[in-house]
Amino acid sequence: MIKRFLALLLVFFSFATLKAQECKLTFKGKITDFHDNSSLFGASVHIKNLNRYAATDANGLFEFKNLCVGKLTIEIKHIACDTKLVTINLTQSTTKEFFLEHHLNELNEVVVKSTSKTEITSIEQSLKKKSIENFTDKSLGDALNTLSGISSLNTGNSIVKPMIHGLHSSRLLIINNNVRMFDQEWGDEHAPNIDINASEQIAVVKGANTLKYGSDAIGGLIIIKPKKYVVKDSLFGSTITSFNSNGLGGNVNSEIVKTYKSGFYTKLQANYKQFGDFRAPDYYLTNSGLKSINTSLRIGYNTYEKGFNAFYSFVNNEFAILQSSHIGNVNDLVNAINSQQPRVTDPFSYDITFPKQQITHHLAKIEGYKRIKNLGKLTVQYDLQLNRRKEFDLRRGNRSETPVIDLRLFTNTLQTNLEVAHLNNLKLDFGALVRYQQNDAVAGTGTNPLIPDFDRYEAGLFTISNYTLNENTELSAGIRYDFSKIDARKRYNITDWNETFNYDELFPEFETGVENGTRISTNPKFTFHNWSASLGLIKRFDNNINFLANYGLASRMPNPSELFSDGLHHSAARIETGLLTINKEVANKFAVSLEKVGSDFGFSVSPYFKHINGFIQLIPVGITTTIRGAFPVWEYNQINAQIFGIDIDVNKQIHKNFAYNGSLSLLQGDNLTEDIPLIHMPFTNFTNSITYTNPKLNQLTIQLNQKTVFQQNRFPDYNFNTFNAITQSQVFVDISSTPPTYSLFNLQTSATFKTSKRNNLKVEFNIDNIFNVAYRENLNRLRYFADELGRNFNLKIKYNY
Amino acid sequence: MKTSNINTNKMKTLRLIALFFVATLAFSSCADSDDHDDDHDHEEELITTVTYTLTNGSDVVTLKFQDLDGEGGQEGITTISGPLTANTMYTGSIKLLNETESPAEDITEEIEEEDDEHEFFFASSITGLSIEKTDEDEDGNPVGLETSLTTGTAGSGSITVILKHEPSKPNDGTSASAGGSTDVEVTFNNVTVQ
Structure with missing residues (x-):
């Protein structure tokens, strides 16, 4: 009792003495990163009730002078960190340390x-x-x-x-x-x-700004970008696991990132994925599972003046291919088309049998840059890739374990880039590259290789300029030249070489003089010179509205498959033939886009038009009879084509918690040479989605989305008749008719829970194809054989640390 | 303290770069080790020749399909040695060869070894002609390497021989419902029975 009294007395006296100091107190502090104890520079410290501000120095220190005794409500903020609110009862000059935390x-x-x-x-x-x-x-x-x-x-x-x-x-x-x-x-x-x-x-x-990467982006570019890390000492990571009811599989992905204040960073990521047989609404898709192991490593050093980064990734995929799609000849194809169900519908299994694909892909690169005064940023990059593709088919006599296709593609490239940015209103980008590629049709398959051995040499030069006309208008223009040489070694059937394709007269220089039974060895060599160019314009208006216009000239040399392919494709029951007479294709692309960026209301309306000279397409040209029966022959040929359409996207915040997103894609492709529709064009489709979000309730998100794909009525009719010897009748083979319109609905929900001060857990529950709709998609090569996937329940858990 | 940190970092980076280049060399040397010889195989699973031999004592008729250069190139040739005799029972046997090999490879043996995964199907447009499979695989299902062909009255038409790989067995006897993938489908037109 007495002790308590004494303590009270002490407090009273100390208050009294403090009061006497008349607001001369000092409040010092240090802001530190929770994860690695590093000092945080530039954090803002705001005493809310006094409306006084301070910022931390390079050592994370701050100081307020001339404070009075009393309560302080302090808000501490730092970029990429959680804002921290603390209340302190200031009774004497104090020094305190605060920890801030950040997350991935x-x-x-x-x-x-x-x-x-x-x-x-x-x-x-x-x-x-x-x-x-x-x-x-x-x-x-x-x-x-x-x-x-x-x-x-x-x-x-x-x-x-x-x-x-x-x-x-x-x-x-x-x-x-x-x-x-x-x-x-x-x-x-x-x-x-x-x-x-x-x-x-x-x-x-989608537009024309593709020159930096190649002259042949007739369709466009897909750019997969890594992250740029904040320069600070930190360690963080995440693990995401996913499980699906359809295919009874999922994946686990983990990544861990370490960054240093000095500019160094490293990231390690690994992923394992496995699925068993997927299920269409009415049956299992026997042999449709997959197995995949991937890993990647990034190391780098970034400063304004110089830096480097190295990246290595390894992808190993094993894909089962629907067993029912392995067929023999055109009669088997007719049976498959006419029967509503695939011929093999076994119970669920994780086994990956035949046919299947096994692919490994190594990609490694190293890139360094340096900014040179009065010149610009110079970048040099070397990369190499090794791709090994094995395809296995159902074979006779214990050969199934031996691949029917075994190709190894090695590519390496050295490129350099100079960005000149110090000129007024003008930015210039120069680049050059050399590339060597080698394809090896690995021996031991017991088949004629689909793609022959070849060596390919490439060199390219480009320059792109960006000019700022005024505050609201920028222009860009670029030009690129590419040289490419391919040197292949392939054996042809002598009759095909001399008579079917007349190559003995067209390309006598390719003959090596070696004949082996029914085969002739040849050495086809081709050289291509490609020019490409691009023009671009952006004009900015009020209310975040931008107008963009692009023109691009792109040209593409035929790929090895278009030149050399020669053989039977089992899943399509067709013989595919490439032709040495195929030349390059040249496209003129026009695209404009009107865009408004904004989370309250935004849209983009982007029409486009492409004219392609010498468009290379694979189409059926006739039927050949082999010992296996009749097969349609698909040959590569060249026509003039045009593709035009419009993409529309809209987003609108309709209520505090509700947002709407919608998109529409319309496209038409024409074969101008024959005045018929172009083969394999996507159908008109649109999507709508409504999202409910509540940041106060564990960031709860519920999204319902719908996608409708209309039946394409414009398609080239390549249907044909074939004689069925068993029924002694002509059979109609309908390979062109398109599947009907379908609509799919998906539901996505997610919520984030704080598990501790520094960690959080995100839980997602999704349903794909809610109504278990049975449908077929025209752009699926296996659409003759089976329906697409049925309903799937998916659970994802993501843990940030 | 700080400088030493940076130094270790630099060291580490250098080491990593060194490692990277070693890996690079290893890769490229792999790729370079390939010879450029024409090391490619022959089509191993090719069937060039189907011979259906029908025997009744000294009355022997052979139906033969031969396509020596495989798919593409020259079309296959069918030869029928002579007419079948009316109202007669023949013993039929099928032989499959790959004649691009020397000596010719007997594919029939492969079929015999995997007889549970294979089945022949026969069809004919000749009235009164019937073909029964007389052999069985290990599960007691028909294979069709051995057959019995019975002719009816005189006439002419075609005989079709089909070999299916991995058909459903047992089946209803028609190739269409047996499924599987077709390894052989050969039609002999203008077969006469007299």
Whole structure:
């Protein structure tokens, strides 16, 4: 009792003495990073009730002088950190340390805001980390499919090739960490070997600003961008796991990032994904699972003056291909088309049997830059890629374990870039590259290689200039030259060489004089010179409205598949023939876009027009009879084509908690030479989505979205008749008719929970194809055989640390 | 303290760069080790020749399809050695060859080894002609390498021989519902029965 009294007395006296000091107190402090104890420079400290401000110095220190005794409400803010609110009862001069914490998510937001477009005049759309994470267990193509004007060419449901405005494969350039991907992208059933989890942002350039990466981006560019890290000492990471009811599989992805104040950073990421047989609404898609292991490592050093970064990624994919799609001849195809169900519908299994694809892709690069006074920023980059593709088919006599296709593609590139930015109103970018590529059709397959051995040499030069006309108007112009030489070694059937294609007269210089039984060895060599150019304009108006206009000239040399392909494709029951007479294709592209950027209300309206001279297409030309029966022959040929359409996107905040997003894509493709529609063009489609968000309730988000794809009535009729020897009758083979209109509904929900001061947990629950709609998609190469996927429940958990 | 930190960082980076280049060399040397010889295989699974031999004592009729250069190139040639006799029962046997190999590879043996994964189907437009499969695989299902062909009255038409890989077995006897992928489908037109 006495003790308490004494204490009270002491407090009373001390108050009295403090009062006597008459507001001469000092409040000092230090702001420190919670994660690594580093001092935070430039944090703002605001005493709210006194409205006094201070900022931390390089050592994280701040100081307020001449304070009175009393309560202080202090708000501490730092970029990329959680804002901290503290109350202090000031009784004497005090020094206190405060910890601020940051998270991967907060860092992202900072990064995304600072991420600019490829070029200021570029017409492009992008996906940010948040949207990419929704597709953590899916593919690049699936993620891009959500953008207007982007569709995909699928083989089943796991092999997904992105398509921009109806163009795909060699007409799209995929740039991964500033490296142009070379992964045998020419094949329709070759999906890009990219782990979507390794990326921070994915941009799609629909316009003409593509010269920096190549002269042949007739369709456009897909740029996969890494993150730029804040220069500070920090360690953070995240783990995301996903589980799906359809396919009974999912993935686990982890990444950990360490950054240093000195500018060094490193990031390690790894991903494992596995699925069993997927299910269409009415049956299992036997042999449709997949297995994938990916990992990537980034190391870098960034300062304003100089820096470097090194990147390595490894992608290992194993895709099962629907067993029912392995067929023999055209009668098997007719059976498949006429039967409503695939011929094999076994119970669920994780087994990946035949047919299947096994692909490994290594990508490594190192890039360094230095800013040179009065000149600009000089960048040098060396990259290399090794792609190994094995395709396995059902074979006779224990050969199934031996691949039917085994190709190894090695590519390496050295490039340099000089950006000159110190000139008034004018920015110049010069670049040069040399590239060597080698394809090896690995021996031991017991088949004639689909793509022959070849060596390819390339060199390119470009210059792009950006000119600021006035505050609201900028112009860009660029020109590029590419040289390319291909040197291949291929054996032809002698009859085909001499008679079918008349190559003995057209290309006698390719003959080596070696004949082996029914085969002739040849050495085709081609050289191409490609010119390309681009023009761009951006004009800014009030209310965040921008107008952009692009023109581009692009030319593309035929790819190895268009030149050399020669053989049977089992899943399509067709013989595909490339022709040595194929020449390059040249496109003139026009695109304009009217855009308003804003979270309350925004839109973009982007019409486009492309005219392509010598458009290379693969179409059926006749039927050949083999010992296996009859097969349609598909041959590459060249026509003049035009593609035009419009992409429209709208977003509107309709209420404090509700937002609307919608998009519409219209497209028409014409074969001008034959005055018929162009083959394999995407259909008119539109999407609508309503999102409810409540930041106060654990950032609860509920989104309902709908996508409708209309039946395409404009398609070229390549249907044909074939004689069925068993029924002794002509059979109609309907390979062209398109599947009917379908609508899909998806639900996405998510909430974020704080698990501790520094960590949080994001839980997502999604339903795809809510109504379990059975449908077929025209741009799926396996659409003759089975329906697309049925309903799927998905659970994702993301943990930030 | 600070400088030493940066120094270790620099050291680390240098080491990493060194490692990276070593890896690069390893990769490129892999790729360079390839010879540029024409090391490619022959089509191993090719079937060039189908011979259906029908025997009744000394009355032997062979139906033969031969396409020596495989898919593409020259079309295959069918030869029918002579007419079948009316109202007669023949023993039929099928032989498959790959004649691009020397000596010719007997594919029939492969089929025999995997007889549970294969089945022949026969069809004919000749009235009264019927073909029964007389052999069985390990599960007791028909294979069709061995057959019995019975002719009816005189007439002419075609006989089609189909070999399916991985059909559903047992099946209803028609190739269409058996599924599988077709390894052989050969039609002999103008077969006469007299």
